Amino acid sequence: MRILSTICLSLLLLACSSDADSWLQEAKSRLQKGETVSAKEAIKKALEKNPGLAEAYNLQGVIAFQEKSWVEARTNYQKAIELKPSLYTAQLNLGALEMEQGQWKAALAPTEAAVKLQPDSSAAYLQRGIVHAALGKSDAAVADFTQSISKNAKEINALYNRGNIYFQQEKYALANQDFESCVQIDPSFSKGFYAMGLSYYKVNEKEKACFALQQAQKLKYPGAKEAVENLCN
Structure with missing residues (x-):
């Protein structure tokens, strides 16, 4: 009788769990x-x-x-x-x-x-990279963004954030690579064009800089119009 009662109780619990999962879905x-x-x-x-x-x-x-x-x-x-x-x-x-x-x-x-x-989640590494960057741990942030990109080559936010750190570190060639990857993945990614324009300007590649800034302006990124007027005319 005890065995039968235990079986009945188990079936009841399974039924409740199933109902709960259905409501959750x-x-x-x-x-x-x-x-x-x-x-x-x-x-x-x-x-x-x-x-x-x-x-x-x-x-x-x-x-x-x-x-x-x-x-x-x-x-x-x-x-x-x-x-x-x-x-x-x-x-x-x-x-x-x-x-x-x-x-x-x-x-x-x-x-x-x-x-x-x-450990295979691109989103988790991206989030930790952003936290590390905010805490001033640039090297740890770059490592996390790189891991995020390795899990998902089209993780545009990891590319953009890593590019920003490279820009701050004056590693403009690396920054440009990341910003270019951003806009290749998403041609409407206006802040990627803007960042790329500023980065190219830092290495005196004015033609590329102005093209990128003009694209950012077309996409109505804040500050792009002023950057074009100040840097490209």
Whole structure:
């Protein structure tokens, strides 16, 4: 009889878990459609079925982040991590929240946890690179951006940020390579053209500099018009 009861209980728990996962998927679907209110209701249903569903708290945090409810977002991300420390998205999201708040030192630990959990994630290395750059650790930032690019050759933000560091270090040839890669990947990437223009100007390649700045101007990048007038006329 005890064995039968245990089996029945196990089946019940599996059924509840399945129901909770279904509600969680429904919440994700509704959120993708921009239906925030109904997404929240679906998350509530998921947590009623399974109060220990870390992914539901993480998604609740995502919604709070979108609504700029920072305290609520942090509470939900931390709850998700408490329930499931191996949840990569919650670690990455908590890091992003701290970054949004300008808490760069606090952002480092969860972002590093995300890197360890998903060592093949381009996004995790990109995020840690941005944190390192903000903390003044340029070499570590370059290493992370390089890793991000190695995982995804079209990671335009890693290329742009690495190019910016090279520019600050007066390594203009390397900076130009990264900025050129940016605009090849996305010809509408206006700040890439602007940065490339300034970088080429630094090495007295005025023709290339002005072409890039004019492209930035066409794309209406702030400051590009003035740069063309000051540097190219």
